[in-house]
Amino acid sequence: MCMSDLELLGLHSANYSSLSHGNTINKIHFFISAKFYVSRICFSAIRKMCLPCLAAQLACCCGSAACSLCCSCLPSMKTSTGTRLMYMFFLVLATAVSCVMLSSSVQEGLRSLWFYQQLCASIEDNAVNCSALLGAEAVYKIMFGTACFFFLLIVLTFGINNTQDCRASLQNGFWFIKFLILAGICTGAFFIPNTTTFVQVWRYIGMAGGILFILLQLVLLIDFAHTWNSNWLSGVDNNKCWFVALALCTFLLYAGTITGFILMIVFYTDAVGCTLNRIFIGINFGLTLLISLLAISPKVQEHQPRSGLLQSSVVALYVTFLTYSAIASNPGELREFDNNGTLEMRSVTCFQGQFDDTSKTISIVTGLLLVFVVVTYVSLRSTSSSEQNRLMVRRNHQDVEEATCCCCCVGGGDDFDDVESDKNGGQKVLNDEQDSVSYSYSFFHFIFFLTTLYVMMTLTNWFSPEPQSLENGFIFGNTAAMWVKIATSWAAIVIYVWTLLAPACFPDREFPS
Numbered sequence: 076m077c078m079s080d081l082e083l084l085g086l087h088s089a090n091y092s093s094l095s096h097g098n099t100i101n102k103i104h105f106f107i108s109a110k111f112y113v114s115r116i117c118f119s120a121i122r123k124m125c126l127p128c129l130a131a132q133l134a135c136c137c138g139s140a141a142c143s144l145c146c147s148c149l150p151s152m153k154t155s156t157g158t159r160l161m162y163m164f165f166l167v168l169a170t171a172v173s174c175v176m177l178s179s180s181v182q183e184g185l186r187s188l189w190f191y192q193q194l195c196a197s198i199e200d201n202a203v204n205c206s207a208l209l210g211a212e213a214v215y216k217i218m219f220g221t222a223c224f225f226f227l228l229i230v231l232t233f234g235i236n237n238t239q240d241c242r243a244s245l246q247n248g249f250w251f252i253k254f255l256i257l258a259g260i261c262t263g264a265f266f267i268p269n270t271t272t273f274v275q276v277w278r279y280i281g282m283a284g285g286i287l288f289i290l291l292q293l294v295l296l297i298d299f300a301h302t303w304n305s306n307w308l309s310g311v312d313n314n315k316c317w318f319v320a321l322a323l324c325t326f327l328l329y330a331g332t333i334t335g336f337i338l339m340i341v342f343y344t345d346a347v348g349c350t351l352n353r354i355f356i357g358i359n360f361g362l363t364l365l366i367s368l369l370a371i372s373p374k375v376q377e378h379q380p381r382s383g384l385l386q387s388s389v390v391a392l393y394v395t396f397l398t399y400s401a402i403a404s405n406p407g408e409l410r411e412f413d414n415n416g417t418l419e420m421r422s423v424t425c426f427q428g429q430f431d432d433t434s435k436t437i438s439i440v441t442g443l444l445l446v447f448v449v450v451t452y453v454s455l456r457s458t459s460s461s462e463q464n465r466l467m468v469r470r471n472h473q474d475v476e477e478a479t480c481c482c483c484c485v486g487g488g489d490d491f492d493d494v495e496s497d498k499n500g501g502q503k504v505l506n507d508e509q510d511s512v513s514y515s516y517s518f519f520h521f522i523f524f525l526t527t528l529y530v531m532m533t534l535t536n537w538f539s540p541e542p543q544s545l546e547n548g549f550i551f552g553n554t555a556a557m558w559v560k561i562a563t564s565w566a567a568i569v570i571y572v573w574t575l576l577a578p579a580c581f582p583d584r585e586f587p588s
Contacts, residue, residue, distance in 0.1 A: 165253075176210065176214060216265050218281075220261030229517050237510060280528070282537070289529070297390065297567070335396070343427070355398055362394065387571070397561070404553060537555040
């Protein structure tokens with residue numbers, strides 16, 4: 076912004092006061108001149124502040140330059156973090172499109188559009204079923220394209236150990252080109268012939284990938300509980316407030332667990348039936364008591380002095396949530412009713428409340444948010460270098476850390492000396508991959524490949540996509556989703572019990588703390 080322009084604009088403002096009693100022509104001339112100088116000042120500001128940043132974004136989208144936002148007031152960001160967030164954006168975009176295709180209200184609106192009718196008429200001439208553009212079938216094909224995109228990146232980035240490798244630029248740049256490739260693969264998936272066979276095979280692949288993702292999710296959850304407890308206990312010797320905070324969080328988590336089971340008994344059982352719901356609630360409540368007692372048992376404490384109720388309370392609350400999700404997905408049961416002396420079977424749901432439009436909307440939004448939170452945490456947490464060492468059962472020699480409130484960030488900060496500032500006036504970028512990569516690129520894309528399959532199976536109610544509606548899927552569920560969720564709760568119990576008993580059963584082996 077030039078001072079001469081500002082001075083001239085100020086001079087014109089001063090002249091306007093002298094023109095207050097002048098003729099109309101001079102006033103019009105003044106306003107035209109002022110408008111010209113204001114436009115000149117704005118253009119100068121855009122040229123000096125925005126154009127360099129826009130050029131940097133263009134280099135990021137079409138080249139290997141690191142991406143950043145055009146706002147210097149934002150906190151600094153590592154190049155590795157920015158890269159992972161961009162891939163997360165791709166996955167979120169594919170998930171959002173899938174949700175739109177699965178929504179019954181969107182389907183009705185699209186079918187009434189002239190453009191959609193013309194498109195159906197054109198593709199049906201090419202032996203492509205128009206119904207494949209919407210519903211669960213569309214979700215399968217969009218997620219197939221997304222999974223193929225991440226599988227391709229697994230192959231291209233396999234074995235990259237440092238950023239000097241020419242393939243490293245494929246991981247950290249060319250975002251617009253990769254977006255076009257992703258969109259092209261997803262679009263091409265709609266033209267796959269013999270859709271029935273494709274969907275049947277793809278369901279089995281999705282089931283296998285979704286189960287692997289669930290197991291990884293459970294391992295990370297239990298690792299998070301152990302990390303949280305270990306981190307806060309490390310600060311007890313210096314400050315007793317950490318012990319108070321630990322006890323308070325344990326109390327709140329157990330309070331949430333007990334409250335959850337009480338609400339499930341009130342709203343999802345009755346005096347006549349709902350036997351399956353009763354069994355699930357009784358078994359899982361008993362298992363939460365068992366792991367709580369096991370965590371503080373003398374034998375476990377002998378081999379794991381830091382084992383305590385905080386870890387068991389985290390697992391107990393998660394098991395409570397999975398139990399609720401399972402019984403809420405129960406489609407109901409058949410009961411005999413006497414109809415004027417004739418016995419007939421009717422399907423009865425176990426939910427004792429009522430669903431209105433507001434509660435349905437809350438259920439849909441809450442379900443999508445929970446899926447998004449789980450996917451984000453697992454995808455980003457499992458691909459950090461410290462977490463990969465823990466997943467590979469490699470001992471981390473930097474286990475002693477300072478107690479922090481944000482315990483989930485422990486182990487994620489790697490020290491590096493190279494700091495690159497964005498000289499274009501935008502966000503500061505910290506280059507943490509100057510010499511070597513900070514995480515495994517191929518493993519990162521493998522996690523996102525599994526994440527894609529898990530999201531696909533969640534949106535389509537696992538092995539039973541009917542009714543093909545986003546609204547019905549998150550509210551009513553089905554038998555397949557019910558058994559997947561209850562089996563996940565039992566798997567969480569088994570994995571946590573193994574982490575408690577393994578050091579006692581194999582005292583000669585060294586386990587990561």
